[in-house]
Amino acid sequence: PSRHAADPIDSLPPTFRWGVATSSYQIEGAVAEDGRTPSIWDTFCRVPGAVANGDDGDVACDHYHRMPADVALIADLGLDTYRFSVAWPRVQPGGRGPANPAGLAFYDRLVDELLGRGVDPWVTLYHWDLPQELEDAGGWPVRDTAYRFADYAELVFARLGDRVKTWTTLNEPWCSAMLGYAYGDHAPGRRDLGDGIAAVHHLLLGHGLATQRLRAAAPAPVELGITLNLAPADPATDSPADRDAARAADGLANRIYLDPLFHGRYPQDVLADLAAEGVRVPVRDGDLEVIATPIDVLGVNYYFGQLHSGVDEQGRERDEGGRPVRRVVPRDLPRTAMGWEIVPESFTDLLVRLHRDYPGVPLVITENGAAFDDRPDEDGFVADDDRVAYLTEHLRAVARARSAGADVRGYFAWSLLDNFEWAYGYDKRFGIVRVDYDTQRRTPKRSALWYRDTVRRVRDRA
Numbered sequence: 001p002s003r004h005a006a007d008p009i010d011s012l013p014p015t016f017r018w019g020v021a022t023s024s025y026q027i028e029g030a031v032a033e034d035g036r037t038p039s040i041w042d043t044f045c046r047v048p049g050a051v052a053n054g055d056d057g058d059v060a061c062d063h064y065h066r067m068p069a070d071v072a073l074i075a076d077l078g079l080d081t082y083r084f085s086v087a088w089p090r091v092q093p094g095g096r097g098p099a100n101p102a103g104l105a106f107y108d109r110l111v112d113e114l115l116g117r118g119v120d121p122w123v124t125l126y127h128w129d130l131p132q133e134l135e136d137a138g139g140w141p142v143r144d145t146a147y148r149f150a151d152y153a154e155l156v157f158a159r160l161g162d163r164v165k166t167w168t169t170l171n172e173p174w175c176s177a178m179l180g181y182a183y184g185d186h187a188p189g190r191r192d193l194g195d196g197i198a199a200v201h202h203l204l205l206g207h208g209l210a211t212q213r214l215r216a217a218a219p220a221p222v223e224l225g226i227t228l229n230l231a232p233a234d235p236a237t238d239s240p241a242d243r244d245a246a247r248a249a250d251g252l253a254n255r256i257y258l259d260p261l262f263h264g265r266y267p268q269d270v271l272a273d274l275a276a277e278g279v280r281v282p283v284r285d286g287d288l289e290v291i292a293t294p295i296d297v298l299g300v301n302y303y304f305g306q307l308h309s310g311v312d313e314q315g316r317e318r319d320e321g322g323r324p325v326r327r328v329v330p331r332d333l334p335r336t337a338m339g340w341e342i343v344p345e346s347f348t349d350l351l352v353r354l355h356r357d358y359p360g361v362p363l364v365i366t367e368n369g370a371a372f373d374d375r376p377d378e379d380g381f382v383a384d385d386d387r388v389a390y391l392t393e394h395l396r397a398v399a400r401a402r403s404a405g406a407d408v409r410g411y412f413a414w415s416l417l418d419n420f421e422w423a424y425g426y427d428k429r430f431g432i433v434r435v436d437y438d439t440q441r442r443t444p445k446r447s448a449l450w451y452r453d454t455v456r457r458v459r460d461r462a
């Protein structure tokens with residue numbers, strides 16, 4: 001085959017990792033089995049109006065009882081890696097104290113099932129299901145939670161570390177901290193900027209402490225990392241006000257995580273913005289050294305980019321309270337069912353920018369995908385050409401970023417299955433495999449077959 005591939009996807013190397021991702025609360029169900037205690041999401045789902053249709057994760061995709069068949073699905077798609085998360089309240093009920101062997105046994109079986117089918121397990125330790133008891137003790141705004149997380153990480157590692165070689169501490173601390181504690185859209189539903197920022201710091205501290213503990217506990221080399229959802233923030237125009245709005249948005253979405261992780265400091269401009277709101281980051285001596293503990297891989301979740309403006313519709317740069325105007329300017333671009341603008345070019349820009357500003361750390365796309373208004377035929381098959389187009393364009397964006405020097409090592413589609421999409425409940429479907437929630441039947445969508453064929457083609461070319 002020619003070295004100059006017509007499709008940039010065909011330039012991805014033979015060593016490139018191909019996978020799918022899920023998370024515990026979104027697929028497992030079985031919320032009261034084998035000693036699992038409630039998480040903040042079990043509680044939040046019971047708050048009237050918090051989740052669409054009053055949906056919850058009680059049953060979800062019933063993955064807890066269908067795990068071997070779901071693993072078979074992954075293997076049949078020809079994928080080499082599966083990214084899943086461990087439910088903290090399953091393996092350490094209440095968030096402290098001894099392990100729950102029955103809860104750990106599930107992940108033990110999952111790992112063995114994967115390895116038996118030639119699929120590499122990638123474990124995420126925290127994908128948002130904080131034990132409710134820890135929330136009752138203050139949650140992520142409280143410093144102690146970081147230490148509880150490090151203990152929990154060690155306990156999972158002690159059981160799975162002999163077979164799992166890649167570990168992600170946190171999934172998307174922006175969502176945990178800001179959606180959970182500052183904006184109230186996610187569990188536990190608090191709305192306080194100070195709580196949100198304290199949560200940011202304690203999540204990062206927990207990440208650093210856990211990284212140190214796992215590194216010390218590992219007998220052989222392991223790959224340790226964190227996954228961030230990074231949101232490209234571009235100015236709507238070249239005006240100083242719009243550029244400042246984009247700077248501020250980038251600061252709070254991206255640099256407040258990246259700078260401490262890779263440069264050992266919080267960005268000054270973000271600290272100044274927060275101080276203007278009367279908020280400070282609760283940093284203690286030595287915290288930043290812990291947070292900047294070297295990692296082996298940065299997980300990047302990308303869904304959309306946004307344009308930002310510092311000017312309102314009337315041309316004013318200050319709101320009534322004298323604060324700078326901050327607003328997202330919608331573009332005339334196609335959107336997913338989430339209302340998210342489809343901007344693959346921003347994905348390339350983001351990866352190239354990471355390579356430039358935070359050089360040296362390999363990148364893996366730990367999530368990328370889209371919800372669309374799927375219409376199954378009478379056999380449950382979904383001809384999701386919109387999702388195929390989304391995934392194709394975004395994989396091309398990854399390949400282009402690699403050609404521009406970004407060290408991207410792999411790609412995980414979000415998600416294997418339609419699942420519990422947080423505050424949107426079961427309304428929004430991100431799966432490449434359809435789930436019929438009445439029968440729990442799984443039917444690969446056209447996008448799953450496309451993904452299988454693409455992976456096979458790229459591997460065969462090599």
Ligand code: PNW
Nearest residue numbers: 023171172175229301303367414421430
């Ligand atoms: C991620 N935003 O969440 C999560 O890691 C997944 O669990 C989730 O299902 C997936 O993306 C799709 O939403 C996000 O508002 C939630 O920017 C919200 C945002 C981004 C990511």
